[in-house]
């Protein structure tokens with residue numbers, strides 16, 4: 001299939017899965033009863049309206065305008081010039097180390113959910129046949145498209161949506177789905193349903209759009225990361241100490257006492273996440289320890305005990321972020337490491 005054909009692939013209505021056709025500045029079902037707008041070339045599938053607040057929207061508008069006039073990288077450096085952490089997050093090539101785990105070939109059709117500001121999208125496109133990216137924040141989706149186009153990647157198409165964790169793609173249309181640091185947040189914009197139900201739906205949707213035998217890469221934070229167990233603040237629980245690591249009913253009660261109806265992000269243990277992925281129709285699961293931590297991982301080590309021991313023997317191998325977690329991690333027996341890592345990274349296959 002030639003590269004440019006990714007642009008011609010159909011989207012479907014995320015609710016009914018009926019095929020959508022381009023029609024003026026919109027995508028429309030053949031019966032004409034379903035219409036999704038297309039803005040700045042980006043189809044808009046959000047169900048609950050804008051995902052960002054006014055200030056966020058204004059900043060992204062400035063980012064996109066600057067990207068058009070100065071180029072995508074200069075735009076990022078200008079808009080976040082006072083935030084080196086954010087710049088590292090969206091620019092640092094080392095963050096892409098996990099790409100080496102993935103079955104990426106020139107024949108692979110990739111779906112990336114939650115690309116952020118496109119930190120990996122063009123890299124996938126370089127190694128794959130096509131990349132479809134779905135980002136819930138519309139201004140970010142626009143930036144991802146600009147970033148890829150300016151890097152000469154003509155095999156990328158970007159859509160905005162996913163807030164209800166339904167996907168606008170036909171069944172069996174991808175070989176690889178990538179969900180890097182999104183699963184924990186994915187239910188946060190779907191306010192009327194329990195977070196776990198929404199996460200289960202996303203897993204089911206990813207299985208639906210994968211071809212039989214296709215692969216899922218899912219990386220998220222670990223509910224029982226050492227840093228939470230020793231009482232550090234949990235950013236997924238409005239900075240509550242221990243946060244997700246608390247027993248669920250106590251955690252919900254404490255959140256309510258702080259006036260929070262929802263946690264922000266829902267984390268799982270290694271075994272609970274494994275079970276969720278398997279229940280959604282995946283098999284052949286392999287998990288990895290992203291060290292020293294998930295957002296800026298340098299090493300991805302298989303979590304089987306022999307691989308953990310071998311990694312620990314490597315000079316310069318860093319076992320965790322923060323002094324206490326790093327010190328404690330080296331005392332954890334190798335077979336238990338997977339339960340206490342900062343993040344959980346799984347590769348799985350859709351049942352053939």
Ligand SMILES: C[S@@+](CC[C@H](N)C(=O)[O-])C[C@H]1O[C@@H](n2cnc3c(N)ncnc32)[C@H](O)[C@@H]1O
Pocket residue numbers: 089113114115116117119134135136137140161162163164165179180181182185186187
């Ligand atoms: C923490 S960032 C991770 C970005 C990128 N994947 C990375 O690893 O650097 C999470 C991204 O996922 C997006 N996101 C969150 N929930 C989503 C959903 N349900 N559907 C699509 N995108 C979502 C957010 O807007 C954000 O851009």
